[in-house]
Amino acid sequence: MAPEQRLLASIRTIVLIAPVALMITFFAVYKFSWRVKEQPFPFPHNVHAGTRQIDCKYCHRGTDKGYMAGVPSVSDCWACHQNLMGKSSVDPNANVIDRPDVQRLLKDYVETKKEIKWYKVYDMPEHVKFPHKAHINAGLQCVECHGKVEDMKVVTMNQVPHMGWCVGCHRQKNAPTDCTVCHN
Ligand code: HEC
Ligand code: HEC
Ligand code: HEC
Ligand code: HEC
Ligand code: HEC
Incomplete structure (x- = not known):
């Protein structure tokens, strides 16, 4: 084969194989890492909080009362x-x-x-205190931390609640940043 023919042949091979390889990669990533675990019962937030406009706090009664939002x-x-x-x-x-x-x-x-x-989407380690009440009473909205849950058929994590995220907002809003505020 002439060099340009060989080049053409290899380009053709790449063009044929690349989409297949991409598909396999996407499938593997979806299947093994992005896949949302299925709930034991289908509960669509988009139908309840979206179409039917039921207030978040009607179901998550703890948000303005204590630590846990509750289900x-x-x-x-x-x-x-x-x-x-x-x-x-x-x-x-x-x-x-x-x-x-x-x-x-x-x-x-x-x-x-x-x-x-229900399996939990958010699950904080034992050594961290996260009181919903303090945040709701400070005027924060659910959407700021959880994203647009009213559009979600299945709840997915909007923001990994790591320490840097908590402390970043606390600094910005003049909320306390002593270790013992969040840790026992
Ligand atoms: C305050 C009223 C209310 C409460 C509380 C409520 N639902 Fe619903 N639910 C509705 C309405 C209204 C619909 C829509 C029915 C329709 O459109 O035909 C619905 C629809 C559904 C559907 C079908 C959705 C679809 O896509 O067809 C499921 C499943 C469901 N609800 C499960 C639950 C579960 C589980 C709970 C408790 C965690 C719950 N609902 C609590 C009012 C409620
Ligand atoms: C009709 C009752 C109902 C309403 C209204 C509702 N939720 Fe829920 N929510 C549930 C149930 C049941 C679960 C547990 C199953 C699941 O995760 O879908 C849940 C789970 C969640 C979770 C995940 C909890 C976890 O860590 O596992 C978040 C976050 C949440 N809801 C936020 C909201 C927000 C924000 C709104 C308003 C926009 C809202 N919910 C409205 C019933 C409700
Ligand atoms: C400042 C950020 C923030 C705001 C605002 C917020 N949440 Fe949360 N939410 C979190 C974090 C962080 C967790 C994980 C806490 C844990 O695992 O103990 C969580 C957990 C949850 C859970 C599941 C665990 C539980 O506590 O029962 C639900 C349900 C929930 N939030 C609903 C809501 C609703 C509804 C609102 C609005 C009324 C709201 N949240 C406002 C940050 C927030
Ligand atoms: C979007 C901004 C924001 C984020 C994100 C946030 N907080 Fe806060 N937090 C606040 C505000 C505002 C207050 C209320 C401060 C006040 O009452 O003076 C507060 C109060 C608190 C309090 C009560 C402080 C007290 O006075 O006793 C604790 C504990 C706390 N947050 C923990 C956390 C943890 C843990 C996280 C992360 C998982 C987190 N917060 C994420 C804004 C935020
Ligand atoms: C506003 C809340 C907040 C404050 C203030 C805070 N932390 Fe944290 N911290 C968290 C959260 C949430 C986690 C768990 C998530 C993570 O590991 O990022 C955590 C995790 C940790 C961990 C465990 C990390 C790991 O890899 O398991 C250590 C250690 C820690 N914090 C130390 C501190 C120290 C020391 C201070 C004071 C200088 C402090 N924290 C202040 C929220 C806070």
Whole structure:
């Protein structure tokens, strides 16, 4: 083969192989590192906090009261969902009729007195104190730390809560930065 032919052949090989290699790489990265662990029960934030505009604090009652934001129990879900079947919402065009499978799933959990074991997205190490109350009372919004949860079907971490991030904002907003403020 003449040198230019060899060059052409190798370019052709690269052009053919590169997309395949890229696809394999993307798949591997997606599968092994970006993949979101599945919750035991589908709970779409975009439907509840987005389309239906239910207030974050309606479900996360602890945010302005203590350390943990807290997650509602199944009986809280059911209290609202048992009234959805076959009824229209305030907006007659919205046609809120619950899916029978969702009704059945929730009812099963309530009747067997089981709680849904949600996996945690955010999980702070034991040696750190993070009081939601102090932040909400200082006027911070959920979106500043958690991103636009109302658009998320599955909650993903918006910001890794590392020490530099906490201290950076504390400095900026004149919040305390002594070690013992955040550590026991
Ligand atoms: C204050 C009322 C309310 C509460 C509390 C509530 N939901 Fe819902 N949920 C709704 C409404 C309204 C819909 C939309 C139904 C529709 O559009 O037909 C819905 C829809 C759903 C859907 C179906 C979403 C879809 O894409 O079709 C699931 C699953 C669901 N809810 C699970 C839950 C779980 C789990 C909880 C408790 C953690 C919960 N809901 C708490 C009102 C509520
Ligand atoms: C109808 C009830 C409901 C509403 C309204 C709601 N959430 Fe949630 N939220 C849940 C449930 C149930 C979970 C646990 C399952 C999951 O992670 O999706 C959760 C999980 C979360 C998590 C992840 C917690 C963790 O570390 O595992 C964040 C962050 C969160 N919600 C923020 C918000 C914000 C911000 C809003 C308002 C924009 C909001 N939520 C509105 C019920 C609700
Ligand atoms: C200053 C940043 C910040 C703000 C503002 C904030 N959060 Fe959080 N949130 C965090 C951090 C950090 C964690 C992890 C704490 C932990 O694991 O103990 C967390 C954890 C959570 C969790 C899961 C663990 C728990 O505490 O139950 C939920 C749910 C949650 N936040 C909801 C909300 C909602 C709803 C709002 C708004 C009303 C809000 N957060 C405002 C930083 C924030
Ligand atoms: C977006 C800004 C912001 C971020 C991010 C943030 N904080 Fe704060 N934090 C504040 C503000 C503002 C206050 C209220 C200060 C006050 O009341 O004077 C506060 C208060 C606190 C307090 C209570 C202080 C006291 O007076 O007792 C603790 C503890 C705390 N934050 C821990 C953390 C930890 C841990 C993180 C990271 C996981 C974090 N914060 C991230 C802004 C932030
Ligand atoms: C505003 C809150 C805040 C303040 C103030 C703070 N820390 Fe932290 N620190 C954290 C958070 C959140 C973590 C856990 C996340 C991480 O490792 O970055 C942490 C982690 C650590 C760790 C463990 C690191 C590791 O790799 O496990 C050490 C050690 C530490 N901090 C020491 C200190 C010392 C010393 C001070 C005072 C000079 C201090 N911290 C002040 C929030 C804070």
